[in-house]
Amino acid sequence: MSNSTTPLAVQSLNKCFVLPNRKIEALSDVSFELKPGRVTGLIGADGAGKTTLMRLIAGLLQYEEGEIRVLGLDVATQSLAVQSMIGYMPQQFGLYQDLTVRENLSLYADLQGVPEHTRAERFEFLLSMMGMNAFYDRLAGNLSGGMKQKLGLACTLVKAPQLLLLDEPTVGVDPVSRRELWQIVYQLVEKEGMSVLLSTAYLDEAERCDDIKLLHEGKLLAEGPPKKFSEAMLQRTFLVSHPQLSKRDLKKQLDTLSMVKDALIFGDALRVLTQDSIDSTDVLSKALEKSSGMTGYQIEPVAPRFEDAFVDRLAVQEGEVAGGDSNQSAFSSTQLSSSQETAEQTTQGPAIQVKELVCKFGDFVAVDHLSFSVERGEIFGLLGANGAGKTTTFRMLCGLLPATSGHLEVVGLNLRHARAQARAKLGYMSQKFSLYGVMTVEQNLAFYSQVYGLKGKQRQERINWAVETFDLQEILSQNSHDLPLGFKQRLAMACALMHEPDILFLDEPTSGVDPLGRRDFWDKINALADQGVTIMVTTHFMEEAEYCDRMAIMASGSILSLGTPGEIKEQEGVSDMEEAFVRIVQSGKSRKAPDKEDTSDDEEEAS
């Protein structure tokens, strides 16, 4: 059992939330212990129960059943004592935007009763670790997203805690700042000997932890060091490509093979997870050749990732991936369009054409003479660090922001002159659920169909199509605000596709969604692209970048690199998209303005 040296012990923990029409089991029968002096990752998708667990541990929520002991103390009865020994950084850390960095630190030092004479030294130690000691007198509101997160961490650490709880510290932070945050966490463990519990929805961060607790739908699915997870996946993961086949056609072939558990578009190839370990790639290529009657498949083994293990476990748990598969085929057979009009484009030329696009906010140039074009039926990704201008560009493309100057054409229509017509041809889905929460699913569908000008029989057909394709029948009369996350996303997609758009704009559509949900979503997106719909994605999430046909990496308002995910990785000579991204952005910065790195702009964050 736990003693006072165990930083955290959780025993048979249960927690429910009751909503008017449904009960959510946020956590059920969760038990685990934390090893001292380690970084433990609490990994799970949005809605898995990570934040609830964090808040329970910090004594901010009460639990019904079970026991939580922090450093030997019972959280339920000694929450004040516990709170004085731990540091807790919530997702939205309460920085005071109008106070300087130093004032924020002093405020938290006051709140935590840190003695006056130790402060200067402590602040200096923390800020130099964060690489921020030049910014004592800057207002917190003027820091970049990554730096705000670091300052939040520093404020949590003004009094050295024995257990540090970090709730999704890397969410919405670009890959460059994300790396720095991880380095800081490890330095802390080393220098202060504290234990850290860090939650994240980014599965690729699992490999950075010493130990992993995998949470899924309120249950502890698995635990152990990352190695343990990946070892079970040895000889089961491969990259498959074929010079003549498009990656989407190749995926269709792979999905029919019973030995393939998971086939995921990954850059210019497909990442395959087999049911069982196979000794040689020949086994897979023979199976492929046999089923398709083609030859020339290129197959190479790759190192397993944490995500493979997660998918493996989930698939077993949810009774085979088959569920996702049948869903996907249902989607493609129903077709996006009931009239078949979308596939035969009336006008020719690229779906999106941008020439010399400029956007200024006062003196600040957010987008600087940008030019590129996107072909019809292409999945195009727009990536960049915080403040690089990608959100601004994205918003201009879907008509949410007027351009300062330049030419902007969407499906052959000029966004300056024919805005309403152009908007009728595009669909938009943001990362945040943005439908009317107090209205029911049915009312939301009715509203969007009317607003997009659908009438009479056609309107009814499209609503039926949406209900059928996205399986919404049972929840039609529920308020959309109370829906589980997965349903919300399906509803949002249904509303965005109601009017059969030619272009679909997606803003970080699947960050935080569990891997099966993400696959399901992207299967639908791929089916749409096959039908000729152009997809425009903006994201921080490197996994999503791999699903794109082509992508652009932006910094300081211009494009630094443009090409297929494979080309971009090749240019930088790395196999990892995040590594390629970091290199491109850093070399771009050193080229452009060597010491301007931190004068961050945050025009995007404000919007």
Place this chain on the structure above:
Amino acid sequence: MNWSSWISLSRIFALMVKELRVLFRDKRTRFVVIGPPLIQLLIFGYAATFELKQAPIAILNQDRGIISQEIIGRLEGSDSFEVVAHLHNQQKVNQLINEKKALVVVSFPMDFSSRLLKDGTTDLQVIVDGRNSNTALLAQNDVAGVVQTFNQLWAEQHNLKQPPITLVPRNWFNENLENNWFFVPGIVALIVLIVSLLITALSVAREREEGTFDQLLVTPCLPIEILIGKSLPGMMVALLESNVIILIAIFWFDVPFRGDYWLLQLSMMFFIISAIGVGLMISSLSTTQQQALLGAFMFMVPAVILSGFATPIENMPEVIQWLTYLDPMRYFLVIVRGIFLQDVGMDVVWSQIWPMAIIAMVTLSMAGWLFRHRTA
């Protein structure tokens, strides 16, 4: 021409239905819209007195004696009054009061001085414009004060036991000088302002906060459609509520209703649409509901004070008086008080409606423009 560049009635209808649903399906917003106005009506229904300065006064002196001259001198010397006219016949009195050129007319009867010298007592008539019962009451008190000072002096000099001059007050339009009569119609205006402002000020900001506004802006909806779709539901709710309040005013507070009901409804529509314009403009400028709420109050408080709701506009410094022309409530207050207590006609109402229409046009266009052009 493409269909989507024209205003679509079905889109506007969809937007309106959506707006009403969002307003009434949520418990909290439902309360905000209905609760506070009724509470305010009851609280304000029983309220307050104020000070008077430089009230316009006219004097009708038919007395030939010297004593009236002395009292006139004292009235002229008082800070509370400004003598605007000396009259010589009764007909002029009606005109002055009706046109609000004078708040008070002090009328000395022909035998004023002679009766006092002969009997030791005499009558002085004070005619007060009762439409503004507060000021009327104050004015009457101030006249009484002046007369009382004179009375004391005269009684001492002539060893009289009774006060020599008796005031005979006459309140026109509001015979019993009921405070409520004057105050409650003002509250109708106040609450209409609060309701229309709150409903609309929160609406765009809430959608921005929840991300639904972006989702709406990427649809083919034109700004004008969103504007109408947001204004009409607000208008419907505000009209309904103000009629409830009017009924309460008439049947609970016993305020007489002398004017044309439909004329009041017409003017109310203009008032509401101008308030909605201001509300939508504030909402379009805000990113969060909190900002919108603060903005609404920043507008509401001065708008009420400058409207003449509590203190007469004529008593404000001139520069401030110019500012009141920007305040839609100023115009509606004249209408609602006029129609309730006086049966004013279209001519008076029209002169107050067109400034409200201009305010509405300017603020609504600003709001519509801001929907798409607000950047940061």
